[in-house]
Amino acid sequence: MLRRIAIPGAxxxxxxxxxxxxxxxxxxxANAVVLVDVTKGVVQSTVPVGRQPHDVVAAGERIFVSDEQANDISVIVSTRLDRTLPAPTQPGGVAATAGTFAALGVRxxxxxxxxxxxxxxxxxxPAGTAPTHVVADNEGHLYVADTGGEAVLVYAVAPALSQIARLSVPGKPYGLALDPVRHRLWVTLTATNTLEEFDISGGQPKRLATFPSVRQPNSVAVDEKSGIVFVTGTADGVVQIVTPSM
Known part of the structure; x- marks a missing residue:
């Protein structure tokens, strides 16, 4: 461990x-967003936002925060709160693509x-029966994990927001990660402890492979340089490293 940085809330x-x-x-x-300078390992500033800021995404110089219990989006510019926007009820995940950002209303x-x-x-x-997370690629597409509906929903933001595909993913899809370099979507399935790989280079995403995962794989991330995938195993407090064949 290089450094431990204290923040005011989990x-x-x-x-x-x-x-x-x-x-x-x-x-x-703490109802705040902490901005950490990773090169210096210090907190640059702490910005007060709405109630229970759940997720955050940057689009250019602006930072958008989903205030889950305030039902709004806080907009941060230059380390200060610039404004708030109305959001879908109980906004959970946020994502940004192609000059737009999106908020997922969990409730x-x-x-x-x-x-x-x-x-x-x-x-x-509409975003299914029990949506939990959303991610975006660099080409104007959004991907929603409809955990209750056991599906991944695909949307285009232009010319107007619309659903363009639905992928049946039995096993309670939950965590999502995108590799824009290799055009891959990674999905964790918490009911079956598996990880699925999709090719999103075409119009319709295609399932490429399924991997056994650690228990309760709630989150997934990918290193865009190497393509290596990291999966959190919440049940056992571990991280799984997956090196897929490219």
Whole structure:
């Protein structure tokens, strides 16, 4: 361990803002987002936001925060709260692509997209029966884990937000990660302790492989440089490393 950095509340998600080199940490119990300078290993600033900031994503110089218990989106600009936007009920995950960002309403079962510059809404679409997470690629597509519906839902943000595909994924899909370099979508299945790999290079995602995973694989991440995949095993407090064949 290189350094331990104290933050005011427990986070469930982390995001990196490439333009600033800051690690974005939503501290849920503190109703704040902590901006960490990873090169110096210090907290640059702590920005108060709405109630229970669950997830965070950067789109250019702006940072969008889903305030899960406030039903809104906090917008951070230059390390300060710039404004708040109305969001779907109980906004959980947020994602950004192609000049837009989207918020997933966990309770309302809807996905809403916004223009990242003007903040205008670009539409709302149904998001299954029990959605939990959303990720975005670099080509204007959003992927939602409909955990209750045992599916991954695929959306396009242009010309208007619309669902373009539904992938049946039995086993309670939960964690999502995208590898934009290799055009891969990784999905964890918490009911079966498995990890699935999809090719998203075409119009319809295709299942490529299934891997056994650690128990309760709640989260997954991918190293874009190497393609190596990391899966958290919440039940046993472990991390699994998967090196897929390319």
């Amino acid at each position: 986070p469930r998600h982390l995001r990196f803002q490439a333009s600033s080199g800051l690690l974005l940490v939503p501290a849920e119990s 309302s079962h809807t996905l809403e997209a916004f223009d990242a510059q003007s903040f205008a809404t670009l539409g709302t679409a």
